[in-house]
Amino acid sequence: MVNTGPGAKSPGGVCIAQSVKIPREPKPGEFDKIIRRLLETSNARAVIIFANEDDIRRVLEAARKANQTGHFFWMGSDSWGSKIAPVLHLEEVAEGAVTILPKRMSVRASP
Secondary structure (H helix, E strand, O other): OEEOOOOOOOOOOOEEOOOOOOOOOOOOOHHHHHHHHHHOOOOOOEEEEOOOHHHHHHHHHHHHHOOOOOOOEEEEOHHHHOOOHHHOOOHHHHOOOEEOOOOOOOOOOOO
């Protein structure tokens, strides 16, 4: 999570409020726990998430389950920004998300 409030320590006014890791094999309720943990830092609402499609979907589902639709500002990678599956039926929770898709170019092989 990124904290941009008055307690921010960096010169640019942005600091990392929390770093939460998604376990490789999450147990039932793990994503609900992650959302509860993110909510502990009340003035930090931006969540930068780099994860696989399934985990992103489960984070969004947990946010919806916790009635946090619209609370977080999601930022993530192309693993969900260029695909429909991670946000299908979770569009309201993911609305406004900013995702990064690296520019790709084809390079011809030398003869």
